Amino acid sequence: MNDLSPLDMSLAAPLVPNEGVANLSRRRFLGGAAGALVLAVSLPAARVRAQAEGAGALAPKPGTRVPAFLEISPDGRVRMFSAFVEGGQGINTAMAQIVGEELDVNPARFEVECAPPSPDHALVNGLRMTGGSFSTRSSYDAMRRLGATARDMMIRTAAGRLKVQDSELTTEDGKVVHAASGRSIGYGELAAEALLLQPKQDVPLRDPASFRYIRKPVARLDVRDKSTGRAVYAIDQKVDGMLYAAVTHAPVFGTEPQALDNEPAVKAMPGVHSVHRLPGAVAVAADSWWRARKAVEALKVRWSEPLRDRLSAVSASFSSQEMLAALKAETAAGLPSETEGDADAAFATAAKVIEADYDAPYLAHAQLEPPSSLARFNADGTLDLWVPNQMPELFQAVAAKTAGLLPEQVKIHSPMLGGFFGRHFMYGPSNPFPQAILLAKATGKPVKVLWSREEEFLNDAVRPLSFSRFRAGLGPDGTPTAISVRTVGEGPIARWFGAIFKNPVDSSAVEGIVEKPYAIPNRKMEFLKVPHPVNIAFWRSVGHSMNDFFYESFLDEIAQAGDKDPYELRLALLKEKPRHLTLLKAVADLSGGWKRGPYDAEGGKRARGVAMASPFGSETATIAEVSIADGEAKVHRLWIAIDPGSIVNPAIVKAQVESAAALGLSSALFEQVVYKDGRRQAKNYDAYKILSREHMPEVHVAIVESGAPMGGIGEPGLPGVPPAVTNALAALTGQRIRSLPIANAKLSGA
Amino acid sequence: MYEINVNGETRKADVDPGTPLLWVLRDTLGMTGTKYGCGIAQCGACTVMVDGTALRSCQFPIERVGGARITTIEAIEQDEVGRKVVEAWVEAQVPQCGYCQSGQVMAATALLKETPKPTDQDIADAMTNLCRCGTYNHIAAAVRQAAA
Numbered sequence: 001m002n003d004l005s006p007l008d009m010s011l012a013a014p015l016v017p018n019e020g021v022a023n024l025s026r027r028r029f030l031g032g033a034a035g036a037l038v039l040a041v042s043l044p045a046a047r048v049r050a051q052a053e054g055a056g057a058l059a060p061k062p063g064t065r066v067p068a069f070l071e072i073s074p075d076g077r078v079r080m081f082s083a084f085v086e087g088g089q090g091i092n093t094a095m096a097q098i099v100g101e102e103l104d105v106n107p108a109r110f111e112v113e114c115a116p117p118s119p120d121h122a123l124v125n126g127l128r129m130t131g132g133s134f135s136t137r138s139s140y141d142a143m144r145r146l147g148a149t150a151r152d153m154m155i156r157t158a159a160g161r162l163k164v165q166d167s168e169l170t171t172e173d174g175k176v177v178h179a180a181s182g183r184s185i186g187y188g189e190l191a192a193e194a195l196l197l198q199p200k201q202d203v204p205l206r207d208p209a210s211f212r213y214i215r216k217p218v219a220r221l222d223v224r225d226k227s228t229g230r231a232v233y234a235i236d237q238k239v240d241g242m243l244y245a246a247v248t249h250a251p252v253f254g255t256e257p258q259a260l261d262n263e264p265a266v267k268a269m270p271g272v273h274s275v276h277r278l279p280g281a282v283a284v285a286a287d288s289w290w291r292a293r294k295a296v297e298a299l300k301v302r303w304s305e306p307l308r309d310r311l312s313a314v315s316a317s318f319s320s321q322e323m324l325a326a327l328k329a330e331t332a333a334g335l336p337s338e339t340e341g342d343a344d345a346a347f348a349t350a351a352k353v354i355e356a357d358y359d360a361p362y363l364a365h366a367q368l369e370p371p372s373s374l375a376r377f378n379a380d381g382t383l384d385l386w387v388p389n390q391m392p393e394l395f396q397a398v399a400a401k402t403a404g405l406l407p408e409q410v411k412i413h414s415p416m417l418g419g420f421f422g423r424h425f426m427y428g429p430s431n432p433f434p435q436a437i438l439l440a441k442a443t444g445k446p447v448k449v450l451w452s453r454e455e456e457f458l459n460d461a462v463r464p465l466s467f468s469r470f471r472a473g474l475g476p477d478g479t480p481t482a483i484s485v486r487t488v489g490e491g492p493i494a495r496w497f498g499a500i501f502k503n504p505v506d507s508s509a510v511e512g513i514v515e516k517p518y519a520i521p522n523r524k525m526e527f528l529k530v531p532h533p534v535n536i537a538f539w540r541s542v543g544h545s546m547n548d549f550f551y552e553s554f555l556d557e558i559a560q561a562g563d564k565d566p567y568e569l570r571l572a573l574l575k576e577k578p579r580h581l582t583l584l585k586a587v588a589d590l591s592g593g594w595k596r597g598p599y600d601a602e603g604g605k606r607a608r609g610v611a612m613a614s615p616f617g618s619e620t621a622t623i624a625e626v627s628i629a630d631g632e633a634k635v636h637r638l639w640i641a642i643d644p645g646s647i648v649n650p651a652i653v654k655a656q657v658e659s660a661a662a663l664g665l666s667s668a669l670f671e672q673v674v675y676k677d678g679r680r681q682a683k684n685y686d687a688y689k690i691l692s693r694e695h696m697p698e699v700h701v702a703i704v705e706s707g708a709p710m711g712g713i714g715e716p717g718l719p720g721v722p723p724a725v726t727n728a729l730a731a732l733t734g735q736r737i738r739s740l741p742i743a744n745a746k747l748s749g750a
Numbered sequence: 751m752y753e754i755n756v757n758g759e760t761r762k763a764d765v766d767p768g769t770p771l772l773w774v775l776r777d778t779l780g781m782t783g784t785k786y787g788c789g790i791a792q793c794g795a796c797t798v799m800v801d802g803t804a805l806r807s808c809q810f811p812i813e814r815v816g817g818a819r820i821t822t823i824e825a826i827e828q829d830e831v832g833r834k835v836v837e838a839w840v841e842a843q844v845p846q847c848g849y850c851q852s853g854q855v856m857a858a859t860a861l862l863k864e865t866p867k868p869t870d871q872d873i874a875d876a877m878t879n880l881c882r883c884g885t886y887n888h889i890a891a892a893v894r895q896a897a898a
Contacts, residue, residue: 088847088883219843226848227839227855229783229823236782244777270766290773291766368787368795368849368882418785418849419882453788651843655888659846662884685792685880693877696886 060120063142066150066199068120070099072191076174078105081115083123084135085390086222087417087424088659089714090652091135093220097213097648098140102147102206104171105187107218114414117393117407130390131425131538133616133712136648140710144205150195152203157194158185217651222416234415235450237374237386242446243273243285245439246292247432248299249459250280252306252678253314253534257282261300269295276442278435285443289450306678314533320465320675324359327467327488327530334486334526337505338514341522343473346482350473354561356554358470360546360740361672363463363539364682366690369418370456373433376446381405383440386413387433388424395433398426402434403441421663422538425496427461430535454683462673463539464489464532466546468513470554473522478562479572482522485513485551490531492538504529508538512547512719517580517614518555518573534675540663544615544719549668549740552611552723556730566727567594567610579643579706580619584612587621587641590702594623596731603627606636609727613719617711618644622661622720624697626728633742635665635697635725640717642701645708653713658699660717666691668722670743689743754815756781757825763812771807771815772796775822783823783852787880794879797853797860798822804860804876823852831896832859838896846883853879858893867897 063069063083071079080099086092096110115121122128123139151171158176159166162183170177177184187194208214225231250256257277260266266284267275271291276283282301286292307313347353374386383403389395392412400407417424424431432449439447451459466489473482491508493501501507505527514525539545559566567588574580587610588594597607606627613620625637638661647653670689674681682688701717726737733748752763754771756779763769763778770789775781775798784807787795791806798807799821826832835858845851854877861868861876868876873893881889 088845090846219840220845222848223840223843223845224836226845226851227836228826229852229855231848232782233849235786236776238780238782288765288769288773288777290769290777366882368785368793368847368880370786417847419847421882450786453786453790655843655846655885658887659884662886663882666884684790685788686790690880690882691884692880693874693886693889696884699887 062120062122062126063139063146064149064199065120066146066153067195068115068118069146070150070195072187072195074188076105076109076186076188078103078110080110080112082112083115083121083128083139084130085114085414085417086112087130087420089135089656090220090649091130092222093218093652094136094648095143096221097216097218098143099147101211101213102144103151105174107213107221109174110221112221114392117396117412122393128391128393131422133618133715137617137710137712140648145203148203148205149199152200153194153197154187154190156197157190161185161190214648215650218649220652231416233369233418234374234386234388235369235372235418237415237448239374239376239446242374242376242448243287243439243443244289244292245283245285245435245447245449246289246296247278247281247283247435247449247451247455248296248301249455250303252303252316254280255303255306256280257301258304259302261302262298266295266299269298274443275299276439278438280429281435283435283439283449285439285447289448293452314675314678316678318533318675318678320362320673323465323532323675324467328357330488330528330530332528334488334528335505336525337487337510337527338523338525341482343482343484343522343524346522347471347473347484350481351476352474352561353471354474354557355469355471356557356738357467358550358553358738359467360465360549361674362465362534363545363667363671364457364460364673364688365419365421365423365537365539366457366685366688367417367419367421367423370451370453371423371432372448372450373436374446374448375433375436375440377403377440382409382411383437384411384413385433385437386415388417388420389414390420390424391426394426399433399437402437421540422542423460425538427496427535427537430459430461430537453685457683457688458680461535461537463545464491464536468547468550470550472554472558472561474558474562478564480520480558480562482524483520484524486526486528487513488528488530490529490536491543492536494529495536508543510547511543512613512615513551515614516551517577517612518570519576520573540660541615541715541718544613544715545664545667546740548611548613548615548719549722549726552613552720553726553736553738556609556723556727557736565596567596570610570612579708580612582706583619583621583641583643583704586702586704587623587639590641590700591623591639598732601627603629605732607728607732609724609729609731611720611723611727613716615712615716615719617709618642618713618716619711620716620720622724624721624724624728626725626732628732628747631747633669633725633729633747635669635695637698637700638665638721638724639700640702640720641704642716643704643706643708644711644713644716646705646710647703647713650703653703654701656713657701657717660715661699661721662691662696664718664721665695665697665725668725668740668742669695670741672741672744752812752815754812754820755817756820757822757828758819765812767811767813769812771798771810771812771820774812775807781822781824785849785852787850787853792880793850794857795850795853797856797879799856799860802860802863804857823856826855826859829859831862835859835862835892835896838892842888842892842895844885844888844892846885850879850881854881854889858889858896861893862897868893
């Protein structure tokens with residue numbers, strides 16, 4: 001999700017399946033051998049056409065219609081309908097800062113919520129989504145202009161009331177002021193009239209030198225509610241007459257419930273309303289979730305036999321080990337993902353050639369809020385759906401198909417997310433909302449479906465297991481002259497957005513391996529698509545989450561083979577890249593000057609590793625300090641320099657970089673979704689270990705604003721961490737980790 | 751029918767024996783500030799105070815509550831220590847997604863009630879709730895600040 005080139009929505013096929021989700025088995029939803037999953041844009045094609053035809057039907061340019069974004073109440077509070085969903089990344093606060101800066105209202109008086117579906121909010125290159133670290137960078141200009149336009153509307157309205165010229169008026173934190181007469185009118189009094197005005201096209205923007213909110217560490221709008229239990233998530237929704245539903249999914253992905261041996265007994269359990277078969281699952285609706293869960297777990301279900309074919313579906317013997325072996329064993333030629341110079345010739349004349357295979361496992365999102373959805377059919381035939389999501393229009397369209405309604409009959413509520421990290425895109429059978437719709441339809445009552453933590457670990461869509469084979473040629477002086485990388489596997493963009501991103505080289509599979517800044521003159525990168533039989537997902541930093549680990553680790557191997565210090569080698573290879581050079585030196589300075597070690601420290605020897613990454617339009621440089629204690633890697637400190645070009649909130653940037661670093665470290669040290677005999681092994685946090693406070697290092701973040709086009713923030717802090725840690729371990733022990741997580745390796749003590 | 755003391759009030763709950771306190775709070779009493787995370791007392795999102803001690807309510811069946819005083823996040827600001835913890839949480843800008851923070855605030859309040867001046871080791875021992883956003887350093891800073 002690094003690059004979204006501008007989209008022509010009118011040409012895009014629908015992102016929704018061609019038939020109702022209700023009728024689809026999981027295997028068919030995933031497309032199977034036919035590759036039939038049709039995904040496209042968030043708006044149904046018919047509506048896009050309607051907007052394209054005739055001036056009357058023409059939608060306004062996204063981000064320009066002020067009332068679609070702002071409501072100002074008589075007391076001067078601003079209610080903002082954001083294009084994005086808040087899930088911890090601080091986007092609500094950033095939106096308030098950007099709009100508040102130009103509107104001239106203190107962001108603290110904003111209340112920001114995720115807007116309902118509307119073409120006004122398609123701010124990410126014609127799409128609406130919260131992901132790809134796109135939110136701020138895609139909307140910054142539009143939201144500044146929106147705030148400035150709204151301010152101008154306030155001024156014009158006030159000019160009419162005060163009977164003065166616009167030019168005599170100014171604004172001051174939510175008031176229009178006529179300095180000459182000392183009179184002022186609050187925005188709250190003006191708003192009803194002002195927001196109906198025709199907006200001006202060319203309203204000037206504030207001089208950045210006079211910013212009061214942008215680039216300041218403005219306090220987050222949601223911290224008090226989140227510190228006192230008042231924040232409301234999807235799981236907390238409740239409506240009158242609601243039933244609670246619990247589900248059990250097929251133990252082997254793609255199989256279906258065939259018989260329920262004890263259905264009458266389960267129906268007779270206390271509080272049980274009804275028992276249901278769903279695509280790939282069974283469900284119980286009851287008067288409390290606890291009772292529903294007890295009942296569904298008591299059901300004796302006979303499931304269909306898994307397919308026997310090897311890797312086109314999850315078979316009864318499928319394992320992640322087998323999948324990795326298949327990726328490694330694949331011999332077909334790939335498609336070129338990056339070609340520069342003549343790598344074959346450079347390898348033929350190289351003084352030294354090194355090779356290494358790298359792999360990384362399937363990963364779960366493991367966000368703390370288990371997924372849930374609440375569906376309510378209303379008397380007027382409409383459907384209300386409370387659903388954690390990162391794409392409201394797409395969820396609306398798929399929900400409509402599932403319910404047999406038109407999209408405009410489905411009211412999507414997008415509550416705050418209890419963590420997402422990529423979890424709440426459209427993932428077919430890994431989303432609970434179709435179940436909520438089907439159960440609400442079947443029972444005639446509102447139904448809230450909640451997946452237990454176990455069901456979530458077993459049915460979350462996973463970061464793809466990944467494999468790349470690296471080869472480098474070195475000249476007589478130890479400088480790399482050629483690099484080739486063969487990546488085999490599948491990325492989530494082709495799986496879920498294939499209808500609109502048709503490049504056969506899936507950027508989400510190769511990002512982090514291509515477009516590197518290093519001056520290695522001959523490059524030959526290729527990608528061979530081998531689909532996973534399991535449901536795959538976007539996971540914080542997507543392809544970068546493993547590929548930067550692969551590449552930056554191998555770069556340290558190149559340094560070692562050429563007898564060079566890995567930091568010095570990077571400096572040399574970035575000689576012509578001032579932005580990267582500055583950043584690399586910045587992280588070295590932040591850490592007190594580059595020193596690789598090993599060196600003596602409290603508790604034993606430590607060493608440091610360095611890594612860089614170019615994720616989501618930003619640049620990062622990371623240094624990790626490690627030791628080994630009781631055979632386990634211990635990360636003491638992380639130093640991360642990030643250059644996102646320019647920023648909105650330095651405190652949130654630092655918090656996001658630290659958060660992403662924690663997730664990166666968690667993945668490097670512990671995380672893996674393991675399949676054995678067609679089944680996932682870990683069902684809860686006891687077996688799927690994530691970073692706890694015991695393993696949290698000190699994190700020091702430096703922001704470098706180079707002035708380059710604004711990059712992303714939510715994800716870029718992650719990719720540099722795993723390779724910085726493994727490079728540090730190599731410096732400490734000589735042992736090269738080429739397969740994650742580190743916990744799988746037997747570390748040779750310091 | 752069970753009668754339990756929640757935030758100083760007697761509340762009735764007509765639930766099956768074995769129902770975890772977590773679900774009584776959330777679904778029967780409508781107090782959704784206490785969160786479900788794992789159901790096996792691993793993550794701590796469901797932490798409440800029982801007679802002033804932090805306890806993971808997902809593994810605490812209703813029949814064992816008896817006359818114990820349950821304090822939930824909804825009443826945290828009525829507690830002097832709890833109020834200080836909340837202020838420290840806001841000051842340190844701890845939460846990101848926020849989902850685990852009810853439990854974190856409860857765990858911190860229980861720690862400071864028992865140990866008003868905790869050492870770093872005390873904090874590490876008591877603050878074991880999981881946070882997927884990785885706010886651990888901010889949490890520790892906020893606990894130290896609330897204790898100051």
